[in-house]
Structures are given as C-alpha cells and as structure tokens.
Amino acid sequence: xxxxxxxxxxxxxxxxxxxxxxxxxxxxxxxxxxxxxxxxxxxxxxxxxxxxxxxxxxxxxxxxxxxxxxxxxxxxxxxxxxxxxxxxxxxxxxxxxxxxxxxxxxxxxxxxxxxxxxxxxxxxxxxxxxxxxxxxxxxxxxxxx
Amino acid sequence: xxxxxxxxxxxxxxxxxxxxxxxxxxxxxxxxxxxxxxxxxxxxxxxxxxxxxxxxxxxxxxxxxxxxxxxxxxxxxxxxxxxxxxxxxxxxxxxxxxxxxxxxxxxxxxxxxxxxxxxxxxxxxxxxxxxxxxxxxxxxxxxxxxxxxxxxxxxxxxxxxxxxxxxxxxxxxxxxxxxxxxxxxxxxxxxxxxxxxxxxxxxxxxxxxxxxxxxxxxxxxxxxxxxxxxxxxxxxxxxxxxxxxxxxxxxxxxxxxxxxxxxxxxxxxxxxxxxxxxxxxxxxxxxxxxxxxxxxxxxxxxxxxxxxxxxxxxxxxxxxxxxxxxxxxxxxxxxxxxxxxxxxxxxxxxxxxxxxxxxxxxxxxxxxxxxxxxxxxxxxxxxxxxxxxxxxxxxxxxxxxxxxxxxxxxxxxx
Numbered sequence: 001x002x003x004x005x006x007x008x009x010x011x012x013x014x015x016x017x018x019x020x021x022x023x024x025x026x027x028x029x030x031x032x033x034x035x036x037x038x039x040x041x042x043x044x045x046x047x048x049x050x051x052x053x054x055x056x057x058x059x060x061x062x063x064x065x066x067x068x069x070x071x072x073x074x075x076x077x078x079x080x081x082x083x084x085x086x087x088x089x090x091x092x093x094x095x096x097x098x099x100x101x102x103x104x105x106x107x108x109x110x111x112x113x114x115x116x117x118x119x120x121x122x123x124x125x126x127x128x129x130x131x132x133x134x135x136x137x138x139x140x141x142x143x144x145x
Numbered sequence: 146x147x148x149x150x151x152x153x154x155x156x157x158x159x160x161x162x163x164x165x166x167x168x169x170x171x172x173x174x175x176x177x178x179x180x181x182x183x184x185x186x187x188x189x190x191x192x193x194x195x196x197x198x199x200x201x202x203x204x205x206x207x208x209x210x211x212x213x214x215x216x217x218x219x220x221x222x223x224x225x226x227x228x229x230x231x232x233x234x235x236x237x238x239x240x241x242x243x244x245x246x247x248x249x250x251x252x253x254x255x256x257x258x259x260x261x262x263x264x265x266x267x268x269x270x271x272x273x274x275x276x277x278x279x280x281x282x283x284x285x286x287x288x289x290x291x292x293x294x295x296x297x298x299x300x301x302x303x304x305x306x307x308x309x310x311x312x313x314x315x316x317x318x319x320x321x322x323x324x325x326x327x328x329x330x331x332x333x334x335x336x337x338x339x340x341x342x343x344x345x346x347x348x349x350x351x352x353x354x355x356x357x358x359x360x361x362x363x364x365x366x367x368x369x370x371x372x373x374x375x376x377x378x379x380x381x382x383x384x385x386x387x388x389x390x391x392x393x394x395x396x397x398x399x400x401x402x403x404x405x406x407x408x409x410x411x412x413x414x415x416x417x418x419x420x421x422x423x424x425x426x427x428x429x430x431x432x433x434x435x436x437x438x439x440x441x442x443x444x445x446x447x448x449x450x451x452x453x454x455x456x457x458x459x460x461x462x463x464x465x466x467x468x469x470x471x472x473x474x475x476x477x478x479x480x481x482x483x484x485x486x487x488x489x490x491x492x493x494x495x496x497x498x499x500x501x502x503x504x505x506x507x508x509x510x511x512x513x514x515x516x517x518x519x520x521x522x523x524x525x526x527x528x529x530x531x532x533x534x535x536x537x538x539x540x541x542x543x544x545x546x547x548x549x550x551x552x553x554x555x556x557x558x559x
Contacts, residue, residue, distance in 0.1 A: 053520070060523070103310060
C-alpha cells in the first residue's frame with residue numbers, strides 16, 4: 001500500500017497525469033468513514049471556496065473547476081497528496097489553462113483534510129466514496145522530505 | 146471650411162446611426178444607463194474580448210487572448226459588418242497612436258503601421274519591447290502612451306502579496322520584496338524606438354500589484370491608474386480577518402502615478418473600512434497598524450474590494466453632457482475573490498473629476514452586464530465589461546470578456 005501510494009505520488013508530482021487518470025477508488029471500511037460531510041463543507045468554505053467557488057466550478061482563466069473532473073472521484077491517495085503538496089512543482093504548470101497556482105495545504109490535519117475530501121467527493125465527485133484520516137496519513141507519509 | 150463639411154458629414158452619420166439603432170436598442174441590450182443615454186450592440190461577440198480602440202474613421206480594433214480583430218460598419222447601420230483577424234498577438238492592450246496601432250501580449254509591446262483605407266494592418270509587425278519574463282499571474286502588459294510617444298508599461302506582480310509562499314496560509318511576506326525589482330510597477334520606454342528589451346526600460350513607479358487600468362491624461366499631462374488590490378486576507382490570516390473583511394476591506398486604489406511614486410504593494414493596502422492605509426498581515430500588520438506617515442500616498446478614490454478595474458478612460462469627447470468632461474470612466478470586470486460573499490463589480494463607473502482630482506462621489510454609469518450570475522460564480526456572468534474607448538464623435542465603446550460583445554453608448558438630449 002505504502003509503495004503504491006508513493007508511486008502515485010511521484011506520478012502526481014512529476015507528470016500531473018495521475019490526477020486525471022481514472023484510478024479505481026478504494027473505499028475504507030464503513031466503520032472508518034468519518035461522519036464529516038457537514039464538517040467538510042465548513043472547511044471547504046474556509047480553505048477552498050474563494051478560489052474554487054461554492055459550486056466547485058472554479059473561475060475561468062484563474063482557478064480550475066473541481067466539479068466534473070475525473071481526479072476528484074479517483075484515487076483518494078493521489079487526491080490527498082495533491083491537496084497537501086499544491087501545484088508549485090507540477091511539471092504541467094506551464095501548460096495549465098489557469099493562471100493561479102494552488103498552494104499546499106499540508107498544514108491541515110489528516111482529519112480536516114479527510115473531511116474536505118469527503119465533502120468534495122460527495123458534492124463534486126458524483127458521490128465518490130468518503131476519505132478517512134488514515135488514507136490522508138498514508139499519502140502524507142509518501143511526501144518526499 | 147474643410148473641417149466644417151467634415152463635421153457635417155460626421156453629424157449626419159451620427160444622426161443616421163442613431164435612427165438605425167433606436168429600434169433595436171430600446172432596452173439598451175439589458176444594460177442600465179443614466180437618463181438620456183442609449184447603448185447599442187455594434188458587435189454581438191467574437192469570443193472573449195479585452196481592450197479596444199476606435200479610430201477616427203470608426204474602425205474598431207479589439208484585443209483578445211485569441212488574437213486581434215479589426216472591424217468596421219460599412220453600411221453605417223450601427224452594426225459591424227466587416228471583421229478581419231490579423232497579426233499574431235494574443236493579449237489585452239490595443240491603442241492607436243499617430244498612424245500606428247500599438248498592441249501587447251504577456252511578454253511584449255508591438256506596433257503595426259496603419260495605412261489609409263486599410264482596415265486590418267497588413268504589417269509588418271514591429272517589436273517595440275519584448276522579453277518580459279513569461280508569467281501567469283497578472284501577466285497582461287497593458288500600457289499607455291503620452292503625446293510624445295513615451296510608453297508606460299504595466300508590469301504586474303506575479304504574486305498576491307509577495308509571501309514567501311504565494312497564497313499559502315500564514316506564509317510571511319518577503320521584505321524587501323524581490324519581485325519589485327522586475328515587476329509590480331510601471332516601466333517606461335521610448336515608444337518610437339524598436340527592439341527594446343526590459344533592460345532598456347526605467348522603473349517609473351513601483352508598489353503596484355497589477356495596474357491593468359492605466360491611462361495617460363492629456364489635460365493633466367499625467368499618468369493615472371486604478372490598481373487591482375490584494376486578496377485573501379481571511380484565508381491567509383484567519384486569526385485577523387474573516388470572509389466579510391476579505392470581501393470588503395482591500396480597496397482597488399485610484400492613483401495619479403508620478404515618476405518615482407510608490408503605491409504601497411505588497412507591504413500595505415488601503416482599508417476601506419478604516420479609511421486608512423494599513424500594514425498587510427504578512428508584514429506584521431495587526432489590522433490597524435499603519436505604515437510610516439507619508440510613505441505611501443492615499444488613493445484619489447478607494448473603490449470597493451475586488452471589483453477588478455480593467456480599464457480607465459478620461460472623457461473629453463463631444464457627445465456626453467458637460468459634467469462628464471475631464472471625468473474618469475472605469476470598467477470594473479467584477480470579482481471572483483469576494484466568495485463566499487456575493488460577487489460585485491461587473492459595471493462601468495463614472496468618477497467626476499475637476500483639474501485631475503475627484504470632484505464628487507463616483508456614479509454607476511452602466512450596469513446589468515452580469516445578469517443573474519448563477520451560483521455566484523463569475524463563469525456564469527452574462528457579460529463582463531473589460532475595455533473602454535471613445536469614438537471621434539464622443540460615443541463610449543465598452544468591450545466584454547465573456548463573449549466579445551461591444552456596445553456603443555451615446556447621449557441624446559430629451
């Protein structure tokens with residue numbers, strides 16, 4: 001598992017393509033799913049909404065949409081990793097359709113990130129499975145130091 | 146004598162155009178305007194427009210991120226009926242200067258010779274300045290020209306507030322901000338000289354985050370700008386500011402731009418709630434702490450946060466009533482960074498001025514561009530005003546960035 005996350009992490013950092021690939025989403029056991037959609041919505045408003053907007057549609061030329069993208073409902077590890085590392089090091093940066101770069105949100109706790117990701121997957125990812133703190137922690141452990 | 150007959154021809158064609166446009170423009174295309182003004186659509190839309198220029202013969206030049214377009218109304222029915230794409234310049238600025246059409250993209254300023262009878266310049270394209278570093282944020286090289294041909298180029302800062310890590314929560318500001326060495330100000334060049342590089346320019350003014358709306362005022366012999374202010378005070382420093390603060394406090398500052406001037410970015414911003422300049426949270430600001438007195442000027446006008454001033458024009462045309470003479474029109478493109486609060490801007494504002502100074506409160510001149518804007522998202526705005534120009538007859542032209550629509554606004558005494 002750790003290895004797999006690391007491979008995805010490297011792809012995400014160096015190709016960016018992994019973010020858009022349709023990776024089968026793995027769902028954590030029901031007991032581990034945080035009841036966090038409401039909490040996630042609050043955290044989304046606080047950290048994400050001003051750029052990606054309330055409808056997840058982004059702003060043309062400025063910030064990309066979350067809604068309708070394949071990665072939001074894709075692999076939770078890759079998604080968590082991208083949110084934690086941001087877009088500054090993305091090799092795709094120069095070809096990006098938008099001007100602004102996403103800052104890293106590595107300062108957020110595993111629990112808060114899990115809540116945000118769970119919220120955006122439900123709201124903008126067609127109800128993709130929830131993300132739990134352990135999945136975020138695994139992705140965090142894969143960040144090269 | 147010659148000028149008299151020319152004037153007569155012009156006024157006749159204005160009358161004809163006004164008649165032709167009257168029926169279709171009964172509702173001003175959905176825009177709201179002061180009494181006596183009429184808006185007609187001269188171009189339905191060619192895809193996202195930026196700034197525009199209108200020649201003495203009525204030909205219209207529109208800058209777009211998809212390339213330049215020249216257009217004219219051959220049968221004088223008030224609508225464009227000939228459209229030509231030309232040049233390979235994808236950008237925001239376009240200005241007429243003597244017999245030249247000056248344009249820019251994100252890395253340079255260029256010009257085309259405009260020959261008599263020619264709608265789209267055949268070329269060749271000349272490079273005035275090239276080699277600005279390719280950036281993504283605030284990259285539009287808008288510019289102004291004074292009558293001597295001095296070229297004032299806005300070199301926007303590729304940053305929000307020069308944090309060590311741009312737009313990262315809690316990241317502190319760099320002091321001194323190294324970005325200011327090459328960006329975040331106005332650089333001057335000789336607009337009549339070719340093949341210059343940024344190194345040939347001189348930093349004229351600094352401390353300007355992004356001065357998209359930049360204009361030479363002939364009557365005052367001075368440069369003016371309405372500057373895009375910073376954003377994100379709430380998400381970056383949540384212990385100091387909340388979402389409502391972010392939506393309302395950081396002014397879009399209107400300044401006279403003087404040689405050697407410093408307008409305070411990134412260290413400060415004009416707080417519209419407190420009515421004073423404060424130190425930004427990245428630089429030790431505590432929401433009320435002020436910079437050293439006199440270090441940075443107060444704005445002539447502090448416009449509301451995030452309205453996005455994208456063009457500025459001083460009116461000296463002969464069509465509008467006397468109160469508009471010498472005043473400033475500002476095209477506010479509209480916010481994205483007020484969310485979750487309602488977005489705002491999306492209008493053309495008139496700022497009355499006398500002797501180059503504000504002489505009254507600003508007035509909303511043209512509104513209703515955005516429509517209902519579903520989900521409070523700028524993507525759903527019907528139109529967004531982005532560029533302004535005045536025709537020889539005094540009509541005000543407004544361009545739109547959503548569809549490339551162009552309106553012509555005229556006044557007729559009732």
